[in-house]
Amino acid sequence: MKIKHIPIFSLAVFESIRKTIGKLPPESGGMLCGDPKNDSITYFYFDREAECSSVGYSPDAITLNRLLKKLNDEGLRLKGFIHSHPPGFDSPSGGDKFYAGKFFAANPDLPRLVIPIVDSVATDRPFQMRVFIATRHSDEVETRRVPLRVIEMEVGIPEIAPPAATSATKEITQSPEKI
Numbered sequence: 001m002k003i004k005h006i007p008i009f010s011l012a013v014f015e016s017i018r019k020t021i022g023k024l025p026p027e028s029g030g031m032l033c034g035d036p037k038n039d040s041i042t043y044f045y046f047d048r049e050a051e052c053s054s055v056g057y058s059p060d061a062i063t064l065n066r067l068l069k070k071l072n073d074e075g076l077r078l079k080g081f082i083h084s085h086p087p088g089f090d091s092p093s094g095g096d097k098f099y100a101g102k103f104f105a106a107n108p109d110l111p112r113l114v115i116p117i118v119d120s121v122a123t124d125r126p127f128q129m130r131v132f133i134a135t136r137h138s139d140e141v142e143t144r145r146v147p148l149r150v151i152e153m154e155v156g157i158p159e160i161a162p163p164a165a166t167s168a169t170k171e172i173t174q175s176p177e178k179i
């Protein structure tokens with residue numbers, strides 16, 4: 001079967017991934033967004049608050065959801081999630097597919113998710129980014145590897161930051177000394 005939707009990363013997004021996830025310990029991650037009308041990925045948000053553990057990448061869902069609302073207003077849509085793996089784990093894990101499945105269930109209109117897996121130089125390997133596409137097949141989530149495509153675009157990453165935390169979430173995200 002021919003793969004029609006190969007994501008195209010802007011050079012700014014690729015470089016930003018290399019400077020963050022590409023240098024940090026495994027299970028660092030972030031969110032990828034782009035124009036819903038094509039396969040371009042023009043926005044990357046590095047998820048500083050993610051829980052990075054040996055179990056897997058757990059996105060900071062509260063911040064990402066608030067940011068996603070803002071991005072939708074700017075015409076951008078969620079395209080996927082990117083994270084790094086420890087050596088020896090080259091493709092999306094069972095946990096990654098489970099997470100993708102939950103996302104598909106919550107977003108019935110989402111046709112596919114881009115799930116790149118990164119090798120970080122923090123694990124004494126060269127930087128690498130393998131691109132996988134997750135799709136739903138009845139109750140299962142299937143992932144396929146596609147070529148990495150990067151193109152140089154005139155534009156950088158749009159400067160869209162997560163909205164300020166509400167008082168309810170501030171208590172969670174700030175240390176007691178700062179409140």
Ligand SMILES: [Zn+2]
Nearest residue numbers: 056092093096
């Ligand atoms: Zn993973």
